[in-house]
Each structure stands twice: as structure tokens, then as C-alpha cells.
Amino acid sequence: MAGALRASPLFLILLTLGAYLLGVAVSRRTQSSLANPTLIAILIVGLALRLTGLTYFQYFQSAQLLHFLLGPATVALAIPLVRSLEHLRRSLLPTLLALLTGSVTGALSAYGTVRLCGGDRLLALTMLPKSLTTPIALDVSQTIGGLPALTAVFGIAAGVLMAVCLPFLMKALRVTEPAAAGLAAGTAGSGIATARVVPMGVLPLAFAGVAIGVNGLITATLAPLLLRALRHLH
Amino acid sequence: MVASRAASRGTLAGMSILRAFAVLLLAQFVGEAVHRLLHLPLPGPVLGMAGLAAWLLLRGGAPDAALAETSDTLLRWLPLLFVPAGAGVFAYPGLLRAGFVPIVVALVVSTLLTFAVTAWVMQLLSRRATVRARTEVEA
Structure with a gap:
């Protein structure tokens, strides 16, 4: 009886909501970007799974309702996109060129750093699509011979890292234009970084949304070609 | 009379939020169908975003209030929605170590x-680009 309740969607969704609300409270109290609500909630859920003895797969099955809402939330990025269309149209060429260089940098630096630090090719291929939105990342990982489930985990980690570092990076790198900040955050950290951009306003949010789609498209197209070129170099 | 009108307006607002949610799901569904039929590398929700943006632009640009409100709410929830997938970090302790x-x-x-x-x-x-536009205007 207690076992059934422990694994029920009711308990696990309540746990997720509670963990997130606690994360929001901590983030408000500390006023620090390091106290990222998503990160805090993930850690609390991990701790709760350990305490209750549930596996991650039991948890995910029950918390799927929240995960499902990611779909319509991604579609909802159409609204900031439409609101910022005039700005987007004016900076179309800079946007596309920045996305092209950013996408190639993301893929090659992920692959290269793993190899330079002594990781094997499988790990490097699994890391390569980490800055793409999860559904595209899974697909690309599969296509180039990585481990899709682990790629998804790397993607979340990259997103959290990007969200946590965004204010520091903007200051340190002198990124003053909201559109550039949103575009770069979406390219480096897809959805979770985009969530961090929401309070910054409609314009950076629109550019982050565009970055998610176009970065995915560019990397899905170029990754197999880049890898073939790398093979020839060896 | 006033109370009942306010109440019916309340239900109407509730209904239009539901309708807006259905619009978002419909756009995702169409995106998913296009993804499968044409074997495009972009996933259903991203195609749905592009499709909904195109449809809104064809209809004059501005989304109606309910759609804007529903979308804003979902986007504010975005950090929460990544928690179930994010907890996947705990599924591969051996590989990560x-x-x-x-x-x-x-x-x-x-x-x-x-x-x-x-x-x-x-x-x-x-x-x-801004500098060039400015010099063109001045010239």
C-alpha cells in the first residue's frame, strides 16, 4: 500500500513541484544565479529517489505529465518569436552567421575536449550534440553512433551550467545586446538556458527560441559531414 | 445580472485558455505529423513553433490575449518542466564516474x-550592420 503510493504519479509529481518551489524560494532568498531552481529541484529529487529506493525509470514514468508539457511549451516560443519578428528580420544575416559559427564551435569543441582529456571516441560522440534540444540531440547521437540517453543527460548539464553562468558571462564577455545574449544562451544551452532568459524579456527569448531550432538544424545536417572530415584528417 | 455577466465572462476566459492550450497541442501535432511524413531532422515541437508563428503572421501577427497568456504561463514553468528529464543524471552513476x-x-x-x-x-x-545603415542614411 505504502509502496504503491510512493511510486504513484500523485506523490512523485507533488515531490517534483515541492522540490521546484523550494528551489525557487532558495533562489529568491539568496538572489544568486548559482541557486538555480531547476538544479536544486533535480538534486532534491535525486536525494528523494535514494531515500525511497525508487529507480529513476519508476520516477520518470510517474512524472511524465510534467515532461509532456515541454512539447506545448516549445510551441509557445512562437509567441515571443512573432512579437520580435521585426527585429529578427532586420538582423537576419548576423543571426544566421552567428548561429553557424556557434553550432560548429559547439559540436567540434565538445568532441575535441573529450578526446584531448583522454575520453574515448564513444564518449566524444555522445558529448557532441549536447547543446541541442533533447529530441534533436537524441536523434543526432543515434545517427553518429553515440549513447542517446547519456547525450540527454549531458544536454541537461550543459543547460544548467549555461543558466547558472549566464549573468557572469554576460558581464565578463561584455555581451550587452539582449538579442546576442538570448541567441548565444539558446545555442549553448537550449531549453534550460532559454528558461533562464524568460525574465530578461521578449526579445532575448525570441532569439533563444530561434537558436534552439536553427542550431538543431545546422548540427543535425553538419555533424555527420564534420565527422567524416575529421576521419580523413587522421 | 452584473454578477452573472462577470461569471459568464469568467467561464469564457477559462474556455479560451483551454482553446489556446488546444491550439498549442494542435500545432505540435501537425509538427509531429510533418516530421514523420517528410523525415525532417527538426522535431515536432520545433516544427510546431515555426508553423504556429507562420500561421499567426498570416493572420496579421498579434496572438489573441488567451494564447499569449497561456504561452507566457507555460514559458514561466519551463524551468520546472526540465526536472523529470534532468533527474536522469542519477540513472547512469557508473558511466559518469x-x-x-x-x-x-x-x-x-x-x-x-x-x-x-x-x-x-x-x-x-x-x-x-547598424553602423552601415547609419552611414547610408547620413550619406
Whole structure:
């Protein structure tokens, strides 16, 4: 009886909501970007799974309702996109060129750093699509011979890292234009970084949304070609 | 009378939020169908975003209040919606321990570098474009 309740969607969704609300409270109290609500909630859920003895797969099955809402939330990025269309149209060429260089940098630096630090090719291929939105990342990982489930985990980690570092990076790198900040955050950290951009306003949010789609498209197209070129170099 | 009108307006607002949610799901569904039929590399929700944006533009641009409100709410929830997928970190303890150093270094270096390159190229090129537009106007 207690076992059934422990694994029920009711308990696990309540746990997720509670963990997130606690994360929001901590983030408000500390006023620090390091106290990222998503990160805090993930850690609390991990701790709760350990305490209750549930596996991650039991948890995910029950918390799927929240995960499902990611779909319509991604579609909802159409609204900031439409609101910022005039700005987007004016900076179309800079946007596309920045996305092209950013996408190639993301893929090659992920692959290269793993190899330079002594990781094997499988790990490097699994890391390569980490800055793409999860559904595209899974697909690309599969296509180039990585481990899709682990790629998804790397993607979340990259997103959290990007969200946590965004204010520091903007200051340190002198990124003053909201559109550039949103575009770069979406390219480096897809959805979770985009969530961090929401309070910054409609314009950076629109550019982050565009970055998610176009970065995915560019990397899905170029990754197999880049890898073939790398093979020839060896 | 006033109370009943207010109440019916309340239900109407409730209904239009439901309708807006249905619009978002419909756009995702169409995106999913296009993804499968045409074997496009972009996933259903991203195609749905592009499709909904195109449809709104064809209808004059501005989304109605309910759609805007529903979308804003969902986007505010976005950090919460990543928690179930994010807890997947705890599903692969062995693999993560084995490759700990290359994983952490690659995540940090690649993420920061990608942000820096994208942001710098964007700022550099858009500044140049603004300067050029200004000089053309002055000339």
C-alpha cells in the first residue's frame, strides 16, 4: 500500500513541484544565479529517489505529465518569436552567421575536449550534440553512433551550467545586446538556458527560441559531414 | 445580472485558455505529423513553433490575449518542466564516474566557448550592420 503510493504519479509529481518551489524560494532568498531552481529541484529529487529506493525509470514514468508539457511549451516560443519578428528580420544575416559559427564551435569543441582529456571516441560522440534540444540531440547521437540517453543527460548539464553562468558571462564577455545574449544562451544551452532568459524579456527569448531550432538544424545536417572530415584528417 | 455577466465572462476566459492550450497541442501535432511524413531532422515541437508563428503572421501577427497568456504561463514553468528529464543524471552513476574528468571539462569548456563565439559574432556583425545603415542614411 505504502509502496504503491510512493511510486504513484500523485506523490512523485507533488515531490517534483515541492522540490521546484523550494528551489525557487532558495533562489529568491539568496538572489544568486548559482541557486538555480531547476538544479536544486533535480538534486532534491535525486536525494528523494535514494531515500525511497525508487529507480529513476519508476520516477520518470510517474512524472511524465510534467515532461509532456515541454512539447506545448516549445510551441509557445512562437509567441515571443512573432512579437520580435521585426527585429529578427532586420538582423537576419548576423543571426544566421552567428548561429553557424556557434553550432560548429559547439559540436567540434565538445568532441575535441573529450578526446584531448583522454575520453574515448564513444564518449566524444555522445558529448557532441549536447547543446541541442533533447529530441534533436537524441536523434543526432543515434545517427553518429553515440549513447542517446547519456547525450540527454549531458544536454541537461550543459543547460544548467549555461543558466547558472549566464549573468557572469554576460558581464565578463561584455555581451550587452539582449538579442546576442538570448541567441548565444539558446545555442549553448537550449531549453534550460532559454528558461533562464524568460525574465530578461521578449526579445532575448525570441532569439533563444530561434537558436534552439536553427542550431538543431545546422548540427543535425553538419555533424555527420564534420565527422567524416575529421576521419580523413587522421 | 452584473454578477452573472462577470461569471459568464469568467467561464469564457477559462474556455479560451483551454482553446489556446488546444491550439498549442494542435500545432505540435501537425509538427509531429510533418516530421514523420517528410523525415525532417527538426522535431515536432520545433516544427510546431515555426508553423504556429507562420500561421499567426498570416493572420496579421498579434496572438489573441488567451494564447499569449497561456504561452507566457507555460514559458514561466519551463524551468520546472526540465526536472523529470534532468533527474536522469542519477540513472547512469557508473558511466559518469568512469569518464568524470573529460565529461566535466568538455561540458564547461564547450558550453562557455559556444556562448562566447555566438554572442561575439552576433554583436560584432549587428553593430557593423547598424553602423552601415547609419552611414547610408547620413550619406
